[in-house]
Amino acid sequence: MVYIVILNWQGAQDTIACLRSLFAMSGQRFRLLVCDNRSQDDSYEVIKQWVEAQAPEDRMQLSLRELSAQEASRHVVDERESCLYLIQTGANLGFAGGNNVGIRMALNQPDMEYVWLLNNDTEVAPDCLSKMVERCREDPSIGICGAKLVYAHDRGKLQGLGGCYNPWLCTTRHYEALSPSEGHYDRALVEEQIDYVIGASMLLSRPLLEQVGMLREDYFLYYEELDLCLRAKGRFRLGVSLDSVVYHKEGASTASGTSALSDYYIVRNRLKLTRRFHPLRLPIVWASLFLVWLNRLRRGEYAKARVVARIIVKGR
Structure with a gap:
């Protein structure tokens, strides 16, 4: 069942x-x-x-x-x-x-x-x-x-067949994102890669x-x-x-897909997961958040930039 x-x-x-x-x-x-x-x-x-x-x-x-x-x-x-x-x-x-x-x-x-x-x-x-x-x-x-x-x-179009994780930066991407949904994919290769x-x-x-x-x-x-x-x-x-x-539909289930609150959890949890599984890489992930902060400023997303800055300062 x-x-x-x-x-x-x-x-x-x-x-x-x-x-x-x-x-x-x-x-x-x-x-x-x-x-x-x-x-x-x-x-x-x-x-x-x-x-x-x-x-x-x-x-x-x-x-x-x-x-x-x-x-x-x-x-x-x-x-x-x-x-x-x-x-x-x-x-x-x-x-x-x-x-x-x-x-x-x-x-x-x-x-x-x-x-x-x-x-x-x-x-x-x-x-x-x-x-x-x-x-x-x-x-x-x-x-x-x-x-x-x-x-x-x-x-x-595919959203993805699974996800790939970069432990050095604690970033993720969806495997075969935006590829044709009717395309042929090798299951063994997909399961090996994700x-x-x-x-x-x-x-x-x-x-x-x-x-x-x-x-x-x-x-x-x-x-x-x-x-x-x-x-x-x-x-x-x-x-x-x-x-x-x-x-x-992606994002509808949170009703906050582009909000500053959503951004807070996305950024904060990169540090949380790294502390848990790859603590020696934490300084690299923490430093990478400065680029995230600058990117938010470049796009004029000032509320999100403030959230990222607070995480950088407090570490959580």
């Missing part, structure tokens, strides 16, 4: 579009856990009302079950029921904290084989999940499996979660997936299913 965890924060319409695409999937049994990070708009109620009003295909027979984070941490699913679980996390816990509420609930379930962390600003192909599970079962050493991420606004699976779609195995752990919550936003993949290195392989297609 796959437990699909979708984190919502003030993005009800994106979440509903994502759920519509999941309802249309076939070939793999799954349960849905929607975690709301105490949205300050009416997202929770909008999602609740939409689910209650739906009459999915007979095979789904979904009912709605509401839980608090505390209730979810103790809840054991009745296998005879087919529910969509709407979980109120109680606060804005960030990407890791909100997803971990769903992961904890999934780990309680004896039938859980995989947890699929899926951004709410995505829509998926009907066979997406079944193809990812198929890839993992081909190679049980895979602990984290990604998909082919395609831009929702331009379905002819350093992490992009967080918009991550299929996590039960052994990985039990042995490596959940997402680290002190990042709050950005770099959580890279941290998890670095912790898994040497114990589990990264996999990619090139037959699994996820359409990603």
Whole structure:
């Protein structure tokens, strides 16, 4: 059984579009856990009302079950029921904290084989999940499996097939970004080249979660997936299913993709991750932030420049 965890924060319409695409999937049994990070708009109620009003295909027979984070941490699913679980996390816990509420609930379930962390600003192909599970079962050493991420606004272009990490500067880039989505890619080469699976779609195995752990919550936003993949290195392989297609709107799930707050976490977490995994390279990464600061000034992004300057001075 796959437990699909979708984190919502003030993005009800994106979440509903994502759920519509999941309802249309076939070939793999799954349960849905929607975690709301105490949205300050009416997202929770909008999602609740939409689910209650739906009459999915007979095979789904979904009912709605509401839980608090505390209730979810103790809840054991009745296998005879087919529910969509709407979980109120109680606060804005960030990407890791909100997803971990769903992961904890999934780990309680004896039938859980995989947890699929899926951004709410995505829509998926009907066979997406079944193809990812198929890839993992081909190679049980895979602990984290990604998909082919395609831009929702331009379905002819890839967002990426995974990510590459430069530990000297703590910078990242998406592998094959902007390449044709219908192009031919060698799976073995992709899996050899990538350093992490992009967080918009991550299929996590039960052994990985039990042995490596959940997402680290002190990042709050950005770099959580890279941290998890670095912790898994040497114990589990990264996999990619090139037959699994996820359409990603990119940035909608944070509602802050270009804000100074978003920039703060992107820049701060470069230092946090380097301290954790490559502390001897920290002076180089710290020095590189001066270039980030100058670039923000050059572009006239003065609020972001102030944020970067504060991180440089305080180191956090």
